[in-house]
Amino acid sequence: MAEIKFVLNNEKVQIDRDPTMRLLDVLRDDFGLIGVKEGCGEGECGACSVLIDSEVASSCIVPLGNVFDKKIVTIEGFKKTDRYKVLHEAYEEEGAVQCGFCIPGMLLASESLLNKNPHPSEDEIRDGLSGNLCRCTGYNMIVRAVQRAAETGEGLW
Amino acid sequence: MVKSYFPKTYRQALEILAKSNPAIIAGGTDLMVKKRRWSGLSPGFSEDMIFISQLRELDYIRRENGKIYIGANVTLEKLLHDKDIPEILKKAVASMASPGVRHTATLAGNIANASPAGDTLPVLYILNARIVIGSLERENVIQIEDFILGPGSIDLRRSEIIKEIIIDDTDFDFMMYEKVGGRKSDAISKVSFAAAVSSVFDMVTDMRIAIGAVAPTVVRIREFELQLIDTPVNEMAQISGLVKDLYKPLIKPISDQRSTADYRKMCVLNFIEEFLNKAGKRIGKEKDIDW
Amino acid sequence: MSGISKSIPKQDTAEKTSGEALYIGDIKVDGMLHAKTLRSTKTRALIKEIKLPDLPEGYHIVDYRDIPGENYVKIIFEDMPVFAEKTVNYYGEPILLVIGSDKQQILKLIDAIEVIYEPLEPRYKYTKSVVHYEYEKGNTDTAFANAVRTINGEYKTGYQEHIYLEPQGVISLYDENKITILGSMQCPYYIKNAVMQVLNADEDGVRVQQATTGGAFGGKEEFPSLIACQAAVASAKLKKPVSLIYDRMEDIETTTKRHPSLIKFTAAIGPDFTVDGIRAHVSLDSGAYIGLSGVVLQRAMIAASGVYTIKNLSVSGDVYETNSVPNGAFRGFGAPQMFFAVEMFMEHIAKELKYSPLEFKLNYLAKTGDATSTGGQFRNPIIMRDMVHKAWEISDYRRKTTEFSQLGVYKGIGMSLFLHGCGFTGSGEQKHIKAVVRLRKNKDDTVTILASSTDMGQGAATTLRKIAAGILELSVEQIIYNKPDTDHVPDSGPTVASRTIMIVGGLIARAAVDLKEKWKPGEEIIVEQRYKQPEFIKWDEDKLRGDAYPAYSWGVVVSEVEVNPVTWTVELKGLWSVYDIGIAIDERIVIGQIEGGLLQGISYGMMEVMECKEGIIQQRNVTDYIIPTAADSINMHTVLMDNSYPLGPYGAKGAGELPLVGGAPAVAMAIENAIGKKVTRIPVTPEYIMELMKNG
């Protein structure tokens, strides 16, 4: 056990847990943040994506001990932002959401990508989302949603 | 439950390592998958763990005196965006995993993991990487091929840590990196291949070839490379048969759930040929990297 | 584009982008216990003894002895036990559950259980046929007797794993009079009926509620019945809520997959070099239990002549039992296997006879009014010729065929023509499903759809509401669709077989017409509709004769590839496709189905490798079982051609499965044309291409 302090969705939190625990489990079980999904548990699918210091990371392979003093954002925190609104509308407009299981992770990967690169090319989008598997959509509507968000959200990123 | 250590400084980490011999966890992208259990449970670590990712001291990339120094905490993503990192290493890193993994995985972890399919390894071999090993008593520098002993096996004591990686800052005339995976991104290598050549007055002065995922460790044979020195550049294509014959007996891949031995072998031999063909054609025109 | 096709926002997008939607793993119930499955480590063996450790307080074992009813999962053919009794028939077969509150303790107990087996000789080859069908159209014997030559083809397809992104899971809730199953599912009533049989319960004793479902693709058609039965038995015994949720590896290793197949053809070539007759045989590997394999076999067999009219056709098929994980439903249901085989075979006949494959295929293309393979009739207009021309045009097909045919280019283009029968095969709807749908007009003048169709991402919650709203002339917001709960909705059948829009949507449309007539503001009114088979449909289930489907959706896919001659890896360069699905109820939703389905079909054809060695699946996680990423997908050019189906709601037919069917043959053909070697199996991996280049 160890006291781990970090910032979660803009709030300072502190938790006494085994630091080798998966960040995913801590977020879901201790903080009730169920928007973080488990699709594989081996870092391959991206359903468990969160932002760590603004960069997308797969929380199923991040030990809690590695988030000391870091800023973690999950979909629950992200949904309060203007960027979320733009991304949500773009995903909806493009029909990019089917079963939805990949979607919270996909949105955070989109955010991480746009944050680094506000005007990504199609290839850059595909690469930026390549750690987030989606079995429903074939990805193109998602790619177009990110393109649309980059346009309509001009200036936000 | 196992004990976890959070050193605040590198020095402290060395002290803990000397005293308690915990296992090191960096990004955790290998360890957390290997030790995974039922969701909701702590991973199945059986040893005490020392966390090192908080040590900012080990997060640096420096370029000095013809060498590049990479601290143990440098993530794969950081390598991709650093101006001092050779393009060939960037190409290997860009082919690895996905952004979500690259943001947390480290180069040192990829080395210490010592997977036959570790994608940075062939490049590190041809860049003559040296591993700087720290411990309370002393600091050691060891060649990567001496450091990696076999699959998952490295020459590192329980009181030691990888502190940094040093690579050559060499300007080659032609370099090539190829990775074959099952899909375009986020794929474990079926084979990987890195090679580089330099010449003076159209004679080869330095030639390096390293092959991953076809043997327990990366295949790099310096005596073969020495034999190729002084080959006229315009004859490189002609000797490809000879070179392939040299390497053939050492390429002993396995068949597994990702590919077949025959396929892996074919790819490697084709890469050798392609490398020699392209190098022969391109050198003398303009310095080039083959992407 | 007709008005109904104009896209509207989907009902569930907001709850999904915000992470609020509750999937089964997100539901927490007070006092809920966790269950973990102890599985067979043998592919076939007698269970001699099970040595159990002492169980601490609060920890339980649940096995076949706890089943009050029958130890079979009610699927079409009832041979799969809920828990293994005396024998195990595949590696990973469930034997018992260990249940308790602490997962760590459960794992410890699982490790401490010792099962003593007496191994039996396992079977991995196609030797034991457990289902056999055959049918004949015309007179094949005469065709073969008059043939100037015959041409053979043998085609093989591999496994395909669904990789719905959310693994399987159910929670069983206990109440004195009722067991309630919450879960990720396609077919609430399949589960209800299965659980009733296992618990020996009546209608009122079991309730099933769908949780938000994270993808299914057929994988959540019959499999959830197994785990629902297990969890239900556990919670009935323990009088507690029990959750049984799989992780990815367990899911890949032990849930159903697409049947591997071996398909053999012989064509009788007549004196004027025409195909006068075809004999076909289909072998499917069912794994250890038959389940619904017989129905998958039927769909495969019925597709044996593809989109072509072959006068004399003789088709037989067998389902073979092997000691491996049971195979089951997967989008396309036997058709993807057969369409790969028949499309390649027609291509190979053409090449053998030195015809241009496309002209050749067009010569045999079924026309309106032609007899179907099973001697039924294509009653509705077939517009495939126009579709092929459209596909040619948008893909620049002819120019590319010529350009790529040059030596050493390693580029190829391929076109597949395919169809998919909408709804259950034959009189399945009438005889077995008997769908019922209700609409309830509420006092506030909103209307609730009462149907058991599930939305698992394919958009049923939106499209069914659109149908009702359109007819009732209400706004879509005034139509309410909730996730099905068997206590509130009638059995309108499972959400499978491309039937939801055409059949259930059709019933909703009829009910809406009825309700509109009876409409009285401020009053509650309930109307009901039951499925009636169109008069003209005649089907003989044993002989496979007659109209196999009321309607067909059609498609054309063109795929372009470039093959790397150093590594034989294949790069997708272009995908164009044209469909006739009647009228699209919502264009964007349909395109979503097409893009996702087509990519699944393409990767079935070139990427997704799953091997079973000595009964054990080799690719056990998503690192080793590879599906495409965003970087592997490419932009797709899709055209929908309206062809209204008079009996479908707003003219709609089915669209869910169709797009998967054409992917594999199109990409396999493109690769064949790029490398100039005959491709006879999928997936066409670089390893296989290397073999072809060496030996072919």
Ligand SMILES: Cc1cc2nc3c(=O)[nH]c(=O)nc-3n(C[C@H](O)[C@H](O)[C@H](O)COP(=O)(O)OP(=O)(O)OC[C@H]3O[C@@H](n4cnc5c(N)ncnc54)[C@H](O)[C@@H]3O)c2cc1C
């Ligand atoms: C989804 C996914 C995809 C991947 N794809 C690829 C890929 O394409 N190619 C590839 O090569 N790899 C891949 N990997 C593997 C992995 O990301 C790399 O090996 C990574 O670089 C390991 O770094 P880490 O910091 O996460 O290591 P950790 O998991 O923290 O540690 C790995 C090993 O290194 C040791 N170690 C770490 N740091 C030190 C140190 N400073 N001193 C001594 N020992 C140390 C640890 O004790 C442990 O044994 C993938 C992993 C995942 C989860």
Ligand code: FES
């Ligand atoms: S659950 Fe973490 S990457 Fe799949």
Ligand code: FES
């Ligand atoms: S929407 Fe289902 S996995 Fe992406």
